[in-house]
Amino acid sequence: MEQPGRVSRLPEADSWAALSAGLGYGEVDMERLAGKRAFLTAAGQGIGRAVAELFIAEGAQVIATDLRADSLQGLACQVAPLDVTDREAVFGQIRAAGPLDILFNCAGLVHHGTILECSDQDWETSFALNARSMFWTMQAALPAMLQRGRGSIVNVSSVASSVKGVPQRFLYGASKAAIIGMTKSVAADFVGQGIRCNAICPGTVDSPSWRGRVVSQARQAGLEEEQVRQAFIQRQPIGRVGRPGEIAHLALYLASDEAAFTTGAVHLIDGGWSN
Numbered sequence: 001m002e003q004p005g006r007v008s009r010l011p012e013a014d015s016w017a018a019l020s021a022g023l024g025y026g027e028v029d030m031e032r033l034a035g036k037r038a039f040l041t042a043a044g045q046g047i048g049r050a051v052a053e054l055f056i057a058e059g060a061q062v063i064a065t066d067l068r069a070d071s072l073q074g075l076a077c078q079v080a081p082l083d084v085t086d087r088e089a090v091f092g093q094i095r096a097a098g099p100l101d102i103l104f105n106c107a108g109l110v111h112h113g114t115i116l117e118c119s120d121q122d123w124e125t126s127f128a129l130n131a132r133s134m135f136w137t138m139q140a141a142l143p144a145m146l147q148r149g150r151g152s153i154v155n156v157s158s159v160a161s162s163v164k165g166v167p168q169r170f171l172y173g174a175s176k177a178a179i180i181g182m183t184k185s186v187a188a189d190f191v192g193q194g195i196r197c198n199a200i201c202p203g204t205v206d207s208p209s210w211r212g213r214v215v216s217q218a219r220q221a222g223l224e225e226e227q228v229r230q231a232f233i234q235r236q237p238i239g240r241v242g243r244p245g246e247i248a249h250l251a252l253y254l255a256s257d258e259a260a261f262t263t264g265a266v267h268l269i270d271g272g273w274s275n
């Protein structure tokens with residue numbers, strides 16, 4: 001029976017139930033993350049926010065964090081400000097959150113430019129936010145996950161990484177490639193102990209920071225914003241940019257027990273850009 005206020009997202013519920021029974025899942029639970037405790041970084045806007053909203057709707061107990069506390073307003077879950085470049089804060093908050101079933105690492109920053117426009121300070125800043133933060137969050141969350149013998153870690157990388165060389169994304173690509181390396185390494189080390197660790201590699205997604213990049217790149221290149229927007233769109237053969245909710249549904253799958261057979265994998269979701 002449908003729960004009040006919930007709409008079934010599975011139009012062919014009968015065939016799904018049959019499939020699930022065949023897989024030995026037993027009864028289908030419409031809340032795909034029921035009873036799971038999830039810690040999210042950069043949940044205030046864009047992909048992180050969409051993931052927070054979907055995880056909450058799917059029954060998870062979500063702890064949503066972001067650098068900007070005000071951006072977390074309106075999320076129906078536990079929220080807390082967290083700067084993922086602050087080691088003490090990362091370890092303190094993850095340990096205080098108690099044993100986690102899901103760690104969703106989303107914080108990231110785009111540096112625009114080639115190797116020739118990359119200063120040492122740029123390097124430090126991007127690697128601290130994009131890569132080292134995930135080293136810390138995973139190191140903080142893993143002991144309790146290992147103790148209970150279960151946990152799913154989902155790290156947001158990008159197509160601009162070891163997957164694809166993208167012009168003007170030297171530092172971004174390097175730091176996002178580091179995420180893939182860490183993801184695979186953690187997956188390999190703990191595969192026999194109930195831990196799964198996967199990476200999501202989105203193509204261009206409509207988010208507040210992407211909209212900001214359109215404006216700033218147009219200004220820098222002396223172009224109309226529409227020209228820059230179209231250039232982003234044309235990179236993706238599917239003919240549009242992605243929506244945060246589309247990335248959130250992949251994150252939901254990876255976080256849930258439905259993905260019990262996937263770990264150490266790079267999940268592309270990019271409108272055919274890398275194809």
Ligand code: NAD
Binds near residue numbers: 158
């Ligand atoms: P966004 O860039 O619009 O928002 C990023 C969020 O991160 C903001 O809420 C911000 O407050 C938070 N943040 C910034 N610094 C932080 C810090 N030090 N500690 C904690 N939080 C901090 O969101 P988005 O564009 O959806 O990007 C989210 C992730 O997805 C990033 O890792 C990004 O690299 C990745 N990604 C985005 C795209 C895209 O086109 N939007 C494509 C591929 C990958």
